[in-house]
Amino acid sequence: MSAPKTLYDKIWDAHVVSQDEDGTCLLYIDRHLVHEVTSPQAFEGLRMAGRPVRAPEKTIAVPDHNVPTTLDRVSGVIANEESRIQVEALDKNAKDFGINYYPVNDIRQGIVHIVGPEQGWTLPGMTVVCGDSHTATHGAFGALAHGIGTSEVEHVLATQTLIQKKSKNMKVEITGKLKPGVTAKDITLAVIGHTGTAGGTGYVIEYCGEAIRDLSMEGRMTVCNMAIEGGARAGLIAPDEKTFEYVKGRPHAPKGAQYEAALNWWKTLFTDEGAHFDKVVTIRAEDIEPVVTWGTSPEDVLPISAVVPAAESFTGGKVDAAKRSLDYMGLEPGQKLTDIKIDVVFIGSCTNGRIEDLRAAAKVVKGKKLANGVRAMVVPGSGLVRHQAEEEGLDQIFTEAGFEWRMAGCSMCLAMNPDQLAEYERCASTSNRNFEGRQGYKGRTHLMSPAMAAAAAITGHLTDVRELMAAEEIA
Amino acid sequence: MEKFQKVTGIAAPMPLVNIDTDMIIPKVFLKTIKRSGLGVNLFDEMRYDRAGNELPDFVLNKPQYRDASILIAGDNFGCGSSREHAPWALADFGIKVIVSTSFADIFFNNCFKNGMLPIVLPQAEVDLLMKDAEKGANARMTVDLENQQITTSDGVTIPFEVDAFKKHCLINGLDDIGLTLEKVSAIDTFEAQSAQSRPWV
Numbered sequence: 001m002s003a004p005k006t007l008y009d010k011i012w013d014a015h016v017v018s019q020d021e022d023g024t025c026l027l028y029i030d031r032h033l034v035h036e037v038t039s040p041q042a043f044e045g046l047r048m049a050g051r052p053v054r055a056p057e058k059t060i061a062v063p064d065h066n067v068p069t070t071l072d073r074v075s076g077v078i079a080n081e082e083s084r085i086q087v088e089a090l091d092k093n094a095k096d097f098g099i100n101y102y103p104v105n106d107i108r109q110g111i112v113h114i115v116g117p118e119q120g121w122t123l124p125g126m127t128v129v130c131g132d133s134h135t136a137t138h139g140a141f142g143a144l145a146h147g148i149g150t151s152e153v154e155h156v157l158a159t160q161t162l163i164q165k166k167s168k169n170m171k172v173e174i175t176g177k178l179k180p181g182v183t184a185k186d187i188t189l190a191v192i193g194h195t196g197t198a199g200g201t202g203y204v205i206e207y208c209g210e211a212i213r214d215l216s217m218e219g220r221m222t223v224c225n226m227a228i229e230g231g232a233r234a235g236l237i238a239p240d241e242k243t244f245e246y247v248k249g250r251p252h253a254p255k256g257a258q259y260e261a262a263l264n265w266w267k268t269l270f271t272d273e274g275a276h277f278d279k280v281v282t283i284r285a286e287d288i289e290p291v292v293t294w295g296t297s298p299e300d301v302l303p304i305s306a307v308v309p310a311a312e313s314f315t316g317g318k319v320d321a322a323k324r325s326l327d328y329m330g331l332e333p334g335q336k337l338t339d340i341k342i343d344v345v346f347i348g349s350c351t352n353g354r355i356e357d358l359r360a361a362a363k364v365v366k367g368k369k370l371a372n373g374v375r376a377m378v379v380p381g382s383g384l385v386r387h388q389a390e391e392e393g394l395d396q397i398f399t400e401a402g403f404e405w406r407m408a409g410c411s412m413c414l415a416m417n418p419d420q421l422a423e424y425e426r427c428a429s430t431s432n433r434n435f436e437g438r439q440g441y442k443g444r445t446h447l448m449s450p451a452m453a454a455a456a457a458i459t460g461h462l463t464d465v466r467e468l469m470a471a472e473e474i475a
Numbered sequence: 476m477e478k479f480q481k482v483t484g485i486a487a488p489m490p491l492v493n494i495d496t497d498m499i500i501p502k503v504f505l506k507t508i509k510r511s512g513l514g515v516n517l518f519d520e521m522r523y524d525r526a527g528n529e530l531p532d533f534v535l536n537k538p539q540y541r542d543a544s545i546l547i548a549g550d551n552f553g554c555g556s557s558r559e560h561a562p563w564a565l566a567d568f569g570i571k572v573i574v575s576t577s578f579a580d581i582f583f584n585n586c587f588k589n590g591m592l593p594i595v596l597p598q599a600e601v602d603l604l605m606k607d608a609e610k611g612a613n614a615r616m617t618v619d620l621e622n623q624q625i626t627t628s629d630g631v632t633i634p635f636e637v638d639a640f641k642k643h644c645l646i647n648g649l650d651d652i653g654l655t656l657e658k659v660s661a662i663d664t665f666e667a668q669s670a671q672s673r674p675w676v
């Protein structure tokens with residue numbers, strides 16, 4: 001009998017094309033997702049070398065980072081010239097190289113990491129790459145998925161492989177059950193708060209345990225999405241009945257006998273009893289509270305009941321970094337997190353732009369109004385998420401409360417499009433990065449779950465959503 | 476790709492931890508469809524005020540570090556996004572080597588694709604190099620990839636590890652795609668087998 005393997009070992013082994021003596025491998029890539037920002041130079045490289053795309057049928061492109069999310073975009077072109085050139089370059093490259101494409105005006109357009117699973121391109125056991133660090137999202141399906149740079153985008157386009165060395169195995173187990181009102185976003189932020197942003201460097205994380213099993217596919221995508229924020233190359237969750245049910249019937253998922261054949265293999269995709277992990281982190285689900293970030297690194301996580309920390313409470317290089325963060329964020333040590341007033345609320349992104357996220361936010365918002373002076377927007381992760389939400393009447397709930405209801409895109413997660421914070425504006429955001437300038441020059445970001453962001457929108461300050469409604473009613 | 480053998484130059488100290496890709500090259504500069512010309516916007520929001528004037532306190536604006544080719548950086552350098560614009564901007568500025576206790580995975584890989592050498596060393600050695608870098612322009616370091624060692628301005632030598640394949644590619648200026656295409660028959664074979672075993676892919 002062969003040695004017990006982790007889920008990562010199994011997927012890795014199934015994709016090794018060749019291996020050199022020093023362990024450097026050529027790894028086959030099953031799905032290559034492409035967006036407009038990190039691909040133009042790669043396509044240009046192919047043209048200069050006269051190379052075709054090796055597997056256009058396994059390559060899927062969609063513009064998301066640059067696209068405006070205002071309703072008038074359906075009839076107009078993108079006003080910002082540089083953005084328009086980048087999107088037009090993707091239009092042209094998709095056509096010239098014959099790859100699958102969802103242009104801006106297609107209802108299936110959206111954030112690449114939401115479109116991939118939604119269309120059934122992402123399947124268990126696959127290798128999935130994209131020139132985007134949040135490719136880790138697809139790990140929720142038990143797919144080995146990670147971000148790559150533009151040189152590697154070109155490499156995958158030309159060869160359908162990547163030159164890789166295997167990472168180490170890390171297990172993150174969330175035992176027991178979450179308390180009511182605590183969500184997937186709180187899990188993933190709490191893990192980063194625990195391990196630090198470099199804690200996962202050199203590892204592929206497998207998330208497991210009862211609290212992970214209990215999550216929906218949407219919640220699992222939220223958890224894996226932020227594996228990169230913990231420094232890991234990828235995050236994985238073993239596929240189960242929920243996964244198979246989610247995948248079944250999607251446009252590019254296998255059908256009939258092929259589905260059955262695929263299912264037989266997918267059911268073997270779990271970590272064997274006794275398989276070796278190089279690092280194990282265990283967190284009790286009941287210890288996780290609704291959390292927010294206070295600083296400018298995703299590791300700056302605290303329960304909403306806490307106070308802003310003093311820089312001196314840290315050690316090493318983090319003392320200076322915390323000083324810089326507090327200054328940037330305009331916060332004083334000892335200040336209660338719930339006393340922090342906000343100007344803007346952003347609900348969306350590849351972390352929290354799926355239907356379940358919008359439902360969770362809508363539950364909090366229903367029948368209430370935005371706090372005075374707060375600007376808030378809901379940006380569905382794809383045209384289809386938007387459509388589904390409208391079918392359920394969620395758009396009405398949001399607009400009646402005073403939120404803007406937008407078209408799909410990356411929006412204010414990274415401010416490459418018109419959705420940005422003004423200088424010193426403070427945002428309750430469901431996105432993934434609170435870096436300096438991430439949502440706009442001098443903008444201040446607090447990361448949190450959709451329910452918590454919705455609560456902040458109603459009260460005008462960071463808020464424990466459990467004070468607005470019964471914890472059991474929160475998604 | 477340009478061959479990388481030995482670099483002798485000025486090292487700039489950047490002790491801040493978690494220097495992320497948004498700091499290295501803010502997203503507003505990602506709208507280019509070229510690889511070149513990003514050096515002027517390297518560390519843009521730390522380096523210039525809103526009107527575009529240089530901030531004199533920022534290390535690369537100080538006269539002694541304007542021609543730096545080596546960065547000595549705090550933990551977890553390059554965390555965040557996969558944007559290769561970050562190494563493109565560093566390379567365009569003239570940075571060839573970055574030393575830290577740790578790097579974000581994607582950034583680390585991206586450096587090698589652009590003829591740059593990221594070096595991981597233990598804290599004590601990074602601290603020693605940081606002190607050396609703080610001496611300014613007269614303190615030149617040498618990074619010798621062939622022999623895998625850094626020599627400080629005082630003549631102290633510090634050995635470092637580097638992946639053998641990545642070293643080979645850097646020293647010879649090899650193009651990854653060209654190397655992989657030499658193995659195209661192995662890819663063909665894998666695809667043919669995979670079409671049988673996993674036809675749904």
